[in-house]
Amino acid sequence: MEIVMSILAGILFTTGIYNLLQKQMLRIIIGTALISHGAHLFILTMGELKRGKPPVLSDDIVNYSDPLPQALILTSIVISFGVTSLLLVLAYRASKENGTDNMEKLRGNEND
Amino acid sequence: MISNLAVLPIVIPLIAGVIAILINRKLTIVRRFAQILTAVNTIVVGYILFYVSQNGAVILEAGDWMAPFGIVLVADLLSVVLVFTTNIIALACVFYAPKSLSDQQEEFYFYTFYFLLISGVSGAFITGDLFNLFVFFEVLLMASYGLIVLGGDKVQLRESIKYVLINLFSSMLFVTTVAFLYSVVGTVNMAQIAQRVGEVEQTGVLTAIGILLFFVFGTKAALFPLYYWLPKPYIAPNPVVSALFGALLTKVGIYSLLRVFSIIFVHKSDVTHELFIWIAALTLIFGAIGAMSTQNIKLIVAYNIIPAVGFMLLGIGVYNSTGYAGTVYYLLSDMIIKAALFLLVGAIAYLAGTSDLRKIRGLIHHYPFLGWIFFIAALVLSGIPPFSGFIGKLLLLQGAIEADKIIVALIGLACSLLILLSVMRIFVRGFWGEKDESIIPDKKAARGFALPVVFLLFFSILLGVGAEWFYPSIASIGDYLMNPETYIQSVLKE
Numbered sequence: 001m002e003i004v005m006s007i008l009a010g011i012l013f014t015t016g017i018y019n020l021l022q023k024q025m026l027r028i029i030i031g032t033a034l035i036s037h038g039a040h041l042f043i044l045t046m047g048e049l050k051r052g053k054p055p056v057l058s059d060d061i062v063n064y065s066d067p068l069p070q071a072l073i074l075t076s077i078v079i080s081f082g083v084t085s086l087l088l089v090l091a092y093r094a095s096k097e098n099g100t101d102n103m104e105k106l107r108g109n110e111n112d
Numbered sequence: 113m114i115s116n117l118a119v120l121p122i123v124i125p126l127i128a129g130v131i132a133i134l135i136n137r138k139l140t141i142v143r144r145f146a147q148i149l150t151a152v153n154t155i156v157v158g159y160i161l162f163y164v165s166q167n168g169a170v171i172l173e174a175g176d177w178m179a180p181f182g183i184v185l186v187a188d189l190l191s192v193v194l195v196f197t198t199n200i201i202a203l204a205c206v207f208y209a210p211k212s213l214s215d216q217q218e219e220f221y222f223y224t225f226y227f228l229l230i231s232g233v234s235g236a237f238i239t240g241d242l243f244n245l246f247v248f249f250e251v252l253l254m255a256s257y258g259l260i261v262l263g264g265d266k267v268q269l270r271e272s273i274k275y276v277l278i279n280l281f282s283s284m285l286f287v288t289t290v291a292f293l294y295s296v297v298g299t300v301n302m303a304q305i306a307q308r309v310g311e312v313e314q315t316g317v318l319t320a321i322g323i324l325l326f327f328v329f330g331t332k333a334a335l336f337p338l339y340y341w342l343p344k345p346y347i348a349p350n351p352v353v354s355a356l357f358g359a360l361l362t363k364v365g366i367y368s369l370l371r372v373f374s375i376i377f378v379h380k381s382d383v384t385h386e387l388f389i390w391i392a393a394l395t396l397i398f399g400a401i402g403a404m405s406t407q408n409i410k411l412i413v414a415y416n417i418i419p420a421v422g423f424m425l426l427g428i429g430v431y432n433s434t435g436y437a438g439t440v441y442y443l444l445s446d447m448i449i450k451a452a453l454f455l456l457v458g459a460i461a462y463l464a465g466t467s468d469l470r471k472i473r474g475l476i477h478h479y480p481f482l483g484w485i486f487f488i489a490a491l492v493l494s495g496i497p498p499f500s501g502f503i504g505k506l507l508l509l510q511g512a513i514e515a516d517k518i519i520v521a522l523i524g525l526a527c528s529l530l531i532l533l534s535v536m537r538i539f540v541r542g543f544w545g546e547k548d549e550s551i552i553p554d555k556k557a558a559r560g561f562a563l564p565v566v567f568l569l570f571f572s573i574l575l576g577v578g579a580e581w582f583y584p585s586i587a588s589i590g591d592y593l594m595n596p597e598t599y600i601q602s603v604l605k606e
Contacts, residue, residue: 072291086276
């Protein structure tokens with residue numbers, strides 16, 4: 001199971017990086033979202049996908065899945081959610097002010 | 113009870129930032145509030161520094177959970193001295209801010225972002241947990257995204273997109289690396305990771321993780337192949353924001369490298385630390401060339417960050433206590449002087465009306481005091497003997513020679529010369545020359561700009577002239593970093 005998930009995370013990383021290297025701003029943001037999905041899936045995989053019960057305490061269950069990676073993912077999801085929403089607004093404003101969403105044209109001159 | 117001291121440098125700015133949201137429209141009140149709170153925080157941190165230097169590290173186990181299971185905050189001498197320096201820079205910046213920001217920018221939650229940035233930086237310095245370090249990185253980065261785009265003109269929007277993207281990518285890489293490390297050692301507490309890595313003597317996969325972590329922190333700290341994002345976004349925002357960024361953000365990356373590679377990944381130092389030395393040499397060369405390449409005074413100072421982090425990485429790479437002491441000394445000195453220089457070039461660009469060096473001349477006739485403090489700041493930066501840059505560089509080069517890295521030491525010396533040349537160019541071209549009659553001197557503004565800088569330069573000179581007083585404690589930090597067992601035992605209490 002871990003191998004399948006690792007390959008899936010790898011595919012997410014690859015497509016994310018491919019999108020990150022595009023010119024259009026929105027595709028870059030989609031790329032960052034895919035990369036963060038890959039990273040989160042990867043944390044879950046690296047915490048070992050043992051087939052235990054959900055980590056909710058009750059008397060008759062002895063085998064729990066590892067709760068720490070889930071807490072880490074939850075934190076990381078919220079953070080990347082915040083950054084992505086900021087990035088979307090930033091891209092909206094930047095493309096409006098500069099009149100283009102093409103990253104190739106968003107180059108700066110040294111003295112402006 | 114006394115261990116709660118460790119959380120104060122994080123909590124005070126956090127609460128102050130929240131209160132600043134509520135009073136953002138009343139400018140005079142929020143300004144005064146921010147200045148007083150920063151001063152209070154500096155005094156508190158000063159007391160913690162005194163306490164730690166007398167009684168040893170303060171370790172707080174959050175929520176009374178024992179060390180590897182809960183989050184620990186470790187306020188040892190190294191982190192507290194860095195938090196204290198952070199607060200001194202913050203104090204200078206908060207007094208500079210009203211003069212350089214427009215009222216509208218200040219109203220738009222500048223002080224909230226500012227306090228959150230200080231809180232995040234202090235947290236990153238104090239935490240003893242790798243995932244918590246990631247969270248504090250995000251706290252300070254989110255605040256810095258707010259600050260870099262504050263004002264929202266074309267250049268800022270354009271550059272901040274690139275800044276946010278590169279930081280988001282490196283953060284995701286950080287999370288992935290933590291996942292790797294968790295799967296190998298089964299913990300995210302730095303002391304316990306170090307213990308477990310020590311037990312298995314750092315196998316190949318752990319070295320790979322170490323290098324991955326180096327890439328993450330190297331991106332934050334702008335090291336050789338990863339510095340391309342730094343110069344332009346750093347000059348886009350207001351000078352006071354540039355000063356906070358230039359003084360604090362890259363140094364958090366360097367501090368993380370210092371911690372991780374002095375505590376955790378020390379067992380294969382012939383692979384990792386050898387790599388650092390050569391990357392440091394390349395960082396020095398490329399940064400110094402970058403600083404020489406431009407006529408924009410802000411960009412010259414921004415490029416000067418890069419050779420400075422190169423010097424610090426050299427100290428981490430040589431892996432002896434002299435090198436570590438040099439890194440810490442240079443780190444403290446460089447944080448202060450970079451903030452002072454960014455504030456100074458901001459003032460010069462404001463008073464001259466341009467940041468293009470070809471259009472500025474003869475400023476010394478109008479602003480002699482500003483000119484001479486710029487001259488002193490330039491000497492401190494390049495490491496001329498009575499000032500603090502000298503002792504840091506001396507220790508670093510001494511460490512490099514002790515480790516038989518003569519070539520890198522020579523590269524360091526040559527780059528110091530280029531650094532001196534790059535900042536002296538601003539002084540010679542901008543301040544000397546014929547009087548420019550078209551400038552109407554604004555003495556009042558110049559005085560307002562100069563005071564915070566003088567405050568910073570005072571500490572900078574004190575750190576150089578009073579090296580006799582500070583050197584023993586900094587040398588003890590160097591020894592402490594060479595012996596990670598002390599850290600591990602004081603956190604895990606075995």
